[in-house]
Amino acid sequence: MNDFDNAVEVHNLTKRFxxxxxxxxxxxxxxxxxIFGLLGPNGAGKTTTIRMLCGLMxxxxxxxxxxxxxxxxxxxxxxxxxxxxxxxxxxxxxxTALENIDFYAAIYGVPDTERAARVSRLxxxxxxxxxxxxxxxxxxxxxxxxxxxxCAIVHNPPMLFLDEATAGVDPVSRREFWDxxxxxxxxxxxxxxxxxxMDEADYCNVIGMxxxxxxxxxxxxxxxxxxxxxxxxxxxCDRPGEASEMLQELAEVRSISVHGAQVHVTLKDAxxxxxxEKALSxxxxxxxxxxxxxxxxxxxxxxxxAQRRSQNSQLPEQHVN
Ligand SMILES: Nc1ncnc2c1ncn2[C@@H]1O[C@H](COP(=O)(O)OP(=O)(O)OP(=O)(O)O)[C@@H](O)[C@H]1O
Ligand SMILES: [Mg+2]
Numbered sequence: 001m002n003d004f005d006n007a008v009e010v011h012n013l014t015k016r017f018x019x020x021x022x023x024x025x026x027x028x029x030x031x032x033x034x035i036f037g038l039l040g041p042n043g044a045g046k047t048t049t050i051r052m053l054c055g056l057m058x059x060x061x062x063x064x065x066x067x068x069x070x071x072x073x074x075x076x077x078x079x080x081x082x083x084x085x086x087x088x089x090x091x092x093x094x095x096t097a098l099e100n101i102d103f104y105a106a107i108y109g110v111p112d113t114e115r116a117a118r119v120s121r122l123x124x125x126x127x128x129x130x131x132x133x134x135x136x137x138x139x140x141x142x143x144x145x146x147x148x149x150x151c152a153i154v155h156n157p158p159m160l161f162l163d164e165a166t167a168g169v170d171p172v173s174r175r176e177f178w179d180x181x182x183x184x185x186x187x188x189x190x191x192x193x194x195x196x197x198m199d200e201a202d203y204c205n206v207i208g209m210x211x212x213x214x215x216x217x218x219x220x221x222x223x224x225x226x227x228x229x230x231x232x233x234x235x236x237c238d239r240p241g242e243a244s245e246m247l248q249e250l251a252e253v254r255s256i257s258v259h260g261a262q263v264h265v266t267l268k269d270a271x272x273x274x275x276x277e278k279a280l281s282x283x284x285x286x287x288x289x290x291x292x293x294x295x296x297x298x299x300x301x302x303x304x305x306a307q308r309r310s311q312n313s314q315l316p317e318q319h320v321n
Contacts, residue, residue, distance in 0.1 A: 004068030007032050007159050007190030008053060012062035015048050022048045024213035025062060030206075032158075035181065035191045037204030039301060044210040046194040047087055050161050053192070055079050067159055080108070083157035085165045089148040093137040097128050097147050100136055101154055108155035122150040126180065142173035149180065153189075160184065162193040166200065178203050198298040209301060211308050217300075224300050229307050230254050231270045232295040235263040235280070236288040243285050250279060255306030257299070264293075266303045 008030040015023040023045040030036040038046050051057040053066055055075025063070065069077040091100050101119045110118055123132045126146040131139065139147065145166060153160065162181070166174045178200060185191055193204065201207055202221050209217040209224070217224055237243050244263050248256045252272040257264050265276060270292055280287050295303070 004065065005032075006030060006065075007034075008036070008064070008066055008192065010049075010053070010062070010064045013049065013052060013059050013064050014061035015045070015052060015057065016060045021213050023052070023059075026208075026210070026213075026215045028206075028208050028215065028218055030190050030192060032190055033185055033188045034205040035185050035193065035203065037201045037207045038192060038194045038210060039196075039198075039201055039207060040194075040210030041305065045213040046210055047163055049210070050084075050163050050192065050194065053078075054082060054084050054161055080155075081157055081159065083152040083155070083160040085148055085152045085160075085162045087163040087167070089152075089165075091136050091144060091148055091151065094135060096133050096135055097139065097143075097150075098123065098132040100147060101150050104151040105154045110155055118154060118156075122154060125183070126150045127176070142169045142177075145169055145173070145177060146180070149177070153184065158189055160189055160191045162191065164194055164196065166195065166197065171199070174200065198296065198301065201297050207297075209304060211305055212312075216304055216308055221297055225295050225297060228266065228295045228300045228303050230266045230268050230303065232293055232299050232303075233265045233267055233270075233273055233276065233290060234293040235265060235276060235290050236261060237263065237280055238286040238288075243280055243283070246283050246285075247276060247279065250275065252276075254310075255303045257302050264299055264302075266295075266299070266306075 006029040010026060010028050012025045012027060013023055014025050038049065040046055052059050053064055053071055055071050055078040058072060066078045067081050071078055092103065095103065098119065101122055105115050105119060123129055126149065128147060131143060166177050181191060195201060204221065207221055207224055208215050240258050240261055240263050244256050244258050247253050247265060252267055252275055254266045254268065273290055277287055277290055
């Protein structure tokens with residue numbers, strides 16, 4: 001077995017497509033048995049990062065090791081030791097759940113003597129028992145997701161890459177899916193997961209926030225919340241959509257988002273709260289309360305992206321030769 005301290009080590013990893021930089025010199029490590037969440041808006045570079053780490057795409061610069069193997073020089077060693085549930089995972093619809101897992105077991109070269117026991121353990125673990133002989137196309141989205149996870153881990157990989165593994169799945173099923181991920185991490189499996197669901201990001205040991213190819217934050221979920229730039233104000237008012245559109249024009253407002261009946265506003269300073277109340281009252285919008293609240297991960301994420309956008313817009317125009 002290859003010796004390694006961290007399941008993943010990434011240094012200055014970079015990917016360009018022509019003149020466009022999709023992944024821009026990122027650095028991070030994933031210690032063994034930890035769950036690392038990679039967050040970021042569409043097009044941030046998450047899937048591209050995963051594809052390089054899975055040995056499926058060559059970086060243009062920088063380096064990365066997975067389970068101690070260099071992804072550029074030893075991609076085959078990486079591929080056979082990892083589990084990868086891609087954003088568009090493929091299951092064979094005409095096969096039953098059992099046959100799908102068995103098929104992947106054969107592809108990954110699980111020895112015949114271990115195959116039946118492994119498949120039956122995965123059926124049990126993923127809660128598919130009773131459905132294992134149903135054709136895959138009759139299973140609901142959540143069951144298909146669990147089946148895809150079972151297929152991805154049939155060879156007991158010590159490192160698992162999950163690219164939006166729970167997209168489009170209901171909250172209860174997502175919670176159950178994450179219970180499975182925790183079980184695996186408890187057994188020493190290291191995990192890199194991308195997600196757009198902030199409740200899932202809160203389950204990760206460390207989060208990397210990606211924006212336009214760069215890692216703009218790298219810390220535990222709690223630390224990321226504490227480091228929110230500015231203060232977060234929750235405004236409970238009538239017509240929150242209209243209020244949000246109006247408030248985002250104010251110079252004091254750094255970022256804004258609507259959460260049901262409430263508007264979350266980040267300000268540089270709590271003293272600026274009065275200006276918010278005044279602006280709403282001038283617009284004839286009834287305000288029920290304005291208070292400073294603890295930020296959620298989603299608030300921190302929105303504030304960081306807004307901050308980065310405003311920094312970028314203040315940069316002098318770059319000239320490409
Ligand atoms: N093969 C490719 N050729 C050219 N551009 C690409 C290629 N693959 C990705 N890109 C571009 O690189 C950027 C990053 O894409 P990527 O798929 O990594 O983003 P992502 O963070 O996974 O987004 P999403 O949340 O939508 O899945 C995007 O602008 C995308 O259009
Ligand atoms: Mg993606």
